[in-house]
Amino acid sequence: MIELRNVSKVYQQKKRQIEAVKEVNLNIEAGEIFGVVGYSGAGKSTLIRMINFLEPPTSGDILINDQNLRELNKKELLLTRRKIGMIFQGYNLLSTATVYENIAKPLKLEGVAKDVIAERVAKYLALVGLTDRKDNYPAQLSGGQRQRVAIARALAHEPEILLSDEATSALDPETTESILRLLMKINQELGITIFLITHEIEVVQKICDRVAVMEEGRIVEAGPVIDLFTRPKEETTKRFIGSNDSYGVPEDVLAAYKGTGRLVQLQFIGDEATEPVLSRVAKDFALSPNILSGTIGYLKEKRHGQLLVQFSGGEEADFLAAKDYIKSQGVLIEEVC
Structure with a gap:
């Protein structure tokens, strides 16, 4: 489904080079929830933004369904990105648009028919439990509700892949729990592959099938969640799961x-x-x-x-x-x- 081959990202900052991601190799299978966990500055955000080529890698290849994104022209890349939804920590909602409009506007820009837009907005608002909020503005919603709108907006494109960039880190524990249950529901009912990054080990513990631990731009350990929690090999992994306390x-x-x-x-x-x-x-x-x-x-x-x-x-x-x-x-x- 998603394959990363020797992917690296180097930023040039004046006379200094910053290696944000270093030779990462990962395979994410269709229909699974895959998590990448690491401390701040580990390179997680850069990694997730490379999957849909918002950040093209400096070297290495990213394949979606065996299609190498590096080999696509602008039009082909745009079409591929429509199959990849993304949700962010900061929601990225338009403050002057209603819930309905926040979900509908990106579809209008794609040229989706008006009746199809109405059908999709209704469908995904129902899925995230916000049908009765369609005429509200973001300022009238709680943080958890705003994140649900952002999820509905991402789903309205009917993607095959959903990327989650620290989507729960700004939420309180109870709201985080409800968003994680929603992501599991989306994965199970719609069959969407979810790739998430987080610094919260509890997120990985609750919903992920497999996980990779990232430190200083590298993947230091990866495998099924149950293996990493019960038989961690690397010190970074042990610190994250608290196996030494x-x-x-x-x-x-x-x-x-x-x-x-x-x-x-x-x-x-x-x-x-x-x-x-x-x-x-x-x-x-x-x-x-x-x-x-x-x-x-x-x-x-x-x-x-x-x-x-x-x-x-x-x-x-x-x-x-x-x-x-x-x-x-x-x-x-x-x-x-």
Whole structure:
């Protein structure tokens, strides 16, 4: 669907060259939600703007449905861009136009027939839940409602791809949650491929199928969300997902358990997150599990539980046997110290 081959972007600033994106290679499959996460200045915004050639890459190729954008003339590129919708952090709505007009005007400029415009505006306002707001102006809407208008405007072109440039970073948590649910609905009901960039790891955790971690213009790690959350390899990834913070257990409390060899991190994925594994360990292996901290959430629609546990009692053979049993139940176990 989307393929980036050795894509780089270099800006010339007086006598200095700034490498914003460095030799990025990515493949985004049709119908998936793909996220790129990174700290400010990582090169995310430049990367997403290159996908529709708003920022032509300095080197490398970008292919949409096997069509190389670099090889297109202006007219062909314009037609291709119509298949790529984009939503922004700042909404980019016309303040003097109504909700209806904000969605309709770009279609008018494309020469779409008036009755088709009316049909599409109605359809996508209904999808984003703003049918009753069509005559309002942006100033009369909340931030979340304005972003929904921006999404409806992008969808009115009936694109195959939707690009999201930090679309939720200016919203409060509750509104962010509703926008993420809307993006999932769009992906599932319309089959639109979504490529998003964000610095909020929770966004990736809740809706993405796959994710790439970006730092200083490079992709440092990429793969299925569940793999990066449960088996991160790079330090940047670990910092993002908080795998090194011991779930907020104070250091003085944690120090009492360090050096015992039985302080472990457990990760439960999917159905395993509801299984009584620790109670079975306590019953069958003469060990006493002491839960120091834990969280439970979802990686998209899969339950993901994490526990920091210290095992006491029993012999070393009991602990080793318990570890084998825990692994056999599909639970990831890693010794902390």
